[in-house]
Amino acid sequence: MPLNPNDYKVLIVATHGYERSELRVPFEELKKFGADVKIASLSSDPIKSWDNGDWGDQITVDYLIKEINVQDFDCLILPG
DSSP states (O other), X not given: OOOOGGGOEEEEEOOTTEEHHHHHHHXXXXXXXXXXXXXXXXXXXXXXXXXXXXXXXXXXXXXXXXXXXXXXXSEEEOOO
């Protein structure tokens, strides 16, 4: 039996310069389905995207990478 999307815990690991579409599209789509999506990075400061040859928007970091317990998540996304 498939899991209910509301039960999904997803972790996205990224740093400054992530490709905007590779983080934002899965982040927003999974949120629409009700998944609990968190962002982890090397610093707790918001991270900036790279979009069409220039710095883009920012996203808030929820966890430092060193704080992650992989057993707390069902899925890992690594934007390219």
